Amino acid sequence: MKKLIDYTKILRSKNAGPLFITFDLIFNTKEDMEYVEKRLRKEEIARVYDVKENAIDIISYGVVNSIKITFPRKNISGSLEDSDIYGCQQHMPLANILI
Amino acid sequence: MKIVALNGLLGYGYSEEALNLAFSEKVDYLGVDAGSTDPGPYYLGSGKSFTDRGAVKRDLTLALPKALEHKAPFIIGTAGGAGSELHVRWLKDILLEIATEEKLSFKLGTVLSDVRTEYVLEKLDGGKMIDMSSEFPADRSAIKDSVRIVSQVGIAPIIELLKKGADVIICGRACDTAIYAAPCIYEGFNEGLSFHMAKIMECGAMCSEPVAAADVMQGYIYDEYFELRPANPVRRCTVDRVAAHTLYEQSNPYLIYEPDGVCDLTNSRFEQVDERTVRVSGSVFREAEEKTLKLEGVKCSGFRTICPATIYDSETVKNIDLIIKTVTDFVKENTQNTLPKDSYTINFKLSGGVDSSLGIIMDIVGKTQEIADTVCALARSRMLHCDYDGRKSTAGNLAFPFSPSDIHVGEVYEFSVFHLVKVDSLLETAQITTEVVGK
Numbered sequence: 020m021k022k023l024i025d026y027t028k029i030l031r032s033k034n035a036g037p038l039f040i041t042f043d044l045i046f047n048t049k050e051d052m053e054y055v056e057k058r059l060r061k062e063e064i065a066r067v068y069d070v071k072e073n074a075i076d077i078i079s080y081g082v083v084n085s086i087k088i089t090f091p092r093k094n095i096s097g098s099l100e101d102s103d104i105y106g107c108q109q110h111m112p113l114a115n116i117l118i
Numbered sequence: 119m120k121i122v123a124l125n126g127l128l129g130y131g132y133s134e135e136a137l138n139l140a141f142s143e144k145v146d147y148l149g150v151d152a153g154s155t156d157p158g159p160y161y162l163g164s165g166k167s168f169t170d171r172g173a174v175k176r177d178l179t180l181a182l183p184k185a186l187e188h189k190a191p192f193i194i195g196t197a198g199g200a201g202s203e204l205h206v207r208w209l210k211d212i213l214l215e216i217a218t219e220e221k222l223s224f225k226l227g228t229v230l231s232d233v234r235t236e237y238v239l240e241k242l243d244g245g246k247m248i249d250m251s252s253e254f255p256a257d258r259s260a261i262k263d264s265v266r267i268v269s270q271v272g273i274a275p276i277i278e279l280l281k282k283g284a285d286v287i288i289c290g291r292a293c294d295t296a297i298y299a300a301p302c303i304y305e306g307f308n309e310g311l312s313f314h315m316a317k318i319m320e321c322g323a324m325c326s327e328p329v330a331a332a333d334v335m336q337g338y339i340y341d342e343y344f345e346l347r348p349a350n351p352v353r354r355c356t357v358d359r360v361a362a363h364t365l366y367e368q369s370n371p372y373l374i375y376e377p378d379g380v381c382d383l384t385n386s387r388f389e390q391v392d393e394r395t396v397r398v399s400g401s402v403f404r405e406a407e408e409k410t411l412k413l414e415g416v417k418c419s420g421f422r423t424i425c426p427a428t429i430y431d432s433e434t435v436k437n438i439d440l441i442i443k444t445v446t447d448f449v450k451e452n453t454q455n456t457l458p459k460d461s462y463t464i465n466f467k468l469s470g471g472v473d474s475s476l477g478i479i480m481d482i483v484g485k486t487q488e489i490a491d492t493v494c495a496l497a498r499s500r501m502l503h504c505d506y507d508g509r510k511s512t513a514g515n516l517a518f519p520f521s522p523s524d525i526h527v528g529e530v531y532e533f534s535v536f537h538l539v540k541v542d543s544l545l546e547t548a549q550i551t552t553e554v555v556g557k
Contacts, residue, residue, distance in 0.1 A: 038251040080371040091251040097158035
């Protein structure tokens with residue numbers, strides 16, 4: 020078992036507009052991408068981010084060996100409870116998921 | 119046809135040499151994106167720009183004479199960062215200043231895209247408002263409380279101004295893609311290719327190596343494909359960079375949603391033409407049956423006072439939940455007879471803290487600045503001296519980096535509207551004007 024981040028070349032989070040957060044996982048090889056794709060579970064993402072499983076979208080983008088994960092932000096960008104306006108520091112719970 | 123993107127955001131700078139190189143051959147259109155919702159709701163609310171006036175003026179002063187000399191219409195999208203009427207006026211003022219200083223004359227086209235509260239309420243009542251996120255449903259009172267609402271226009275108003283012969287176009291809130299897709303579609307190029315190229319170009323040289331939002335990108339569109347090549351010779355476009363670009367800040371890498379329809383990249387092909395150039399083909403546009411515009415609105419939520427501090431004592435850090443509860447209860451009790459109900463919120467924004475020091479920002483938003491000040495002062499003093507079992511560092515819990523410890527941040531805005539509305543015409547929110555500048 021390794022941390023998810025250790026399989027990736029790039030692992031980042033960012034707003035996709037103020038209402039959504041999106042994560043890009045880019046891999047060095049197609050094999051790494053497919054290995055993670057088969058094992059990464061929505062259930063686990065839902066748990067570490069405390070979001071509903073059915074709100075999570077996972078899309079593979081094979082052109083550049085990547086997987087995209089998107090779900091609605093619970094605290095939208097700039098709301099009084101928000102602590103990350105751009106959403107670019109939300110990736111660590113995902114990065115630490117064991118695969 | 120050749121189209122040039124000045125950079126990824128007006129005011130972020132670019133290499134002057136790259137601009138000169140881009141204009142060493144015939145340029146048909148020049149574009150630049152000037153806005154984003156990334157920096158949050160404040161700028162739309164306050165009417166201020168998040169880019170610096172001096173930096174914006176520099177970027178325009180170099181580019182404007184070149185565009186006019188080449189008779190390349192210069193399209194600026196989402197003026198002033200948030201694209202309201204106030205932001206358009208701010209940018210227009212800079213342009214007029216440059217025109218006077220450089221003795222330039224041109225036909226200026228302007229698109230305003232602000233909408234009235236009544237317009238949005240009509241859409242809501244008519245069942246023409248669509249939620250984008252389940253976490254953010256359309257809300258009547260939030261719409262009514264909005265201080266400013268803008269619509270994100272697409273290519274339609276820009277094409278109207280190109281038809282009218284505008285040399286320079288300042289657009290209020292606009293889709294980033296519209297800046298570059300509008301001239302391509304106006305000239306009759308394939309819509310799928312036009313939108314795909316526009317989506318990549320709106321970030322400047324972000325799709326190149328070394329990556330840079332702050333540099334010039336060149337797009338060449340043909341009947342069957344388009345090509346991208348950075349103007350700066352130190353950069354190159356690669357298939358990976360160009361293909362990966364539609365991952366960035368998008369919820370779906372295959373689909374680019376536009377007011378007019380959707381651009382589908384499922385069958386897009388990417389080829390390396392030479393060391394610095396990538397060719398793209400196969401992108402397809404599907405017109406939507408129902409046209410939509412995205413609305414962005416903000417409301418004023420009050421006034422903010424913050425107090426930043428650090429806890430270095432590991433025992434204090436361990437007791438932070440108890441301390442926060444004590445402070446919150448204390449503030450509530452001590453203000454219940456003096457402050458109106460629901461006149462403030464406190465959020466403790468924490469960073470670090472597991473086996474390390476803990477950064478805290480006490481974040482208070484009050485109905486007035488005075489209320490925020492009062493609550494912040496109570497919270498700060500209570501937290502400084504809050505007791506817990508086994509406390510040894512009894513002189514104080516907080517390291518304050520500043521005197522004064524409490525800081526006025528001023529008015530606070532939150533998004534109140536971020537929804538799609540169904541429209542009869544993609545021009546229904548746009549106010550288009552032209553005027554001659556100079557001479």
